[in-house]
Amino acid sequence: MCEVRVKYELLVLAAMTRLDAPNTQAIVAATGISERKVQSVVNSLVKNLGLNIQRERQGRTFRFSINSWGVFESGKAIQSQLNNIDLVIPSSSTLASYEDKHAYFEQVKMDNFKESMRLEGHDIASDFDLSLDREQQRQILLDKYSNVN
Missing domain, CATH: 1.10.10.10 (Winged helix-like DNA-binding domain superfamily/Winged helix DNA-binding domain)
Incomplete structure (x- = not known):
C-alpha cells in the first residue's frame, strides 16, 4: 500500500x-x-x-x-x-466542450474505482458492460454485491 x-x-x-x-x-x-x-x-x-x-x-x-x-x-x-x-x-482541443470534459472526468472516476476495487481484491472488470450507462452499471453492481454475505 x-x-x-x-x-x-x-x-x-x-x-x-x-x-x-x-x-x-x-x-x-x-x-x-x-x-x-x-x-x-x-x-x-x-x-x-x-x-x-x-x-x-x-x-x-x-x-x-x-x-x-x-x-x-x-x-x-x-x-x-x-x-x-x-x-x-490532454490537449485543450481534445477537451473543448463541457461534454468532452465531463466524459473525460467520468472515465477518470471509473478507472479509479476499478483500480481501488482491484486493490481490495474484487474482480469487477467482468461486471461492466460498456454499452450500459453509469446508472445501469451502478444498479448491476448494487444487485450483485447486496446479495453477497
Whole structure:
C-alpha cells in the first residue's frame, strides 16, 4: 500500500512542477487521480514530507506552487526524477466542450474505482458492460454485491 501512496505523491509532484498553472483539476486531468485523492496527497506532502506548498487564489480555483522542498532539500534531485514521469496531459482541443470534459472526468472516476476495487481484491472488470450507462452499471453492481454475505 505504501508503494501506491508514493506513486500518487510522485505523480502529483510531477504535475505541480510541469504544468503551467497547476490546480486540482489540472492535476486530475494530467494524472488520472481523483480530485479527493489529489487533495489528500497534497496534504500528505505538506504534513509528512515537510514541503511548503502555497495555494494561490486564481479566480474560482487555487493554483499550487512549491515554495520549499522539505525533506528533498533544494529539490533538484527529485525534480530530475519528476521530469521522467509520464503525465497524461490532454490537449485543450481534445477537451473543448463541457461534454468532452465531463466524459473525460467520468472515465477518470471509473478507472479509479476499478483500480481501488482491484486493490481490495474484487474482480469487477467482468461486471461492466460498456454499452450500459453509469446508472445501469451502478444498479448491476448494487444487485450483485447486496446479495453477497
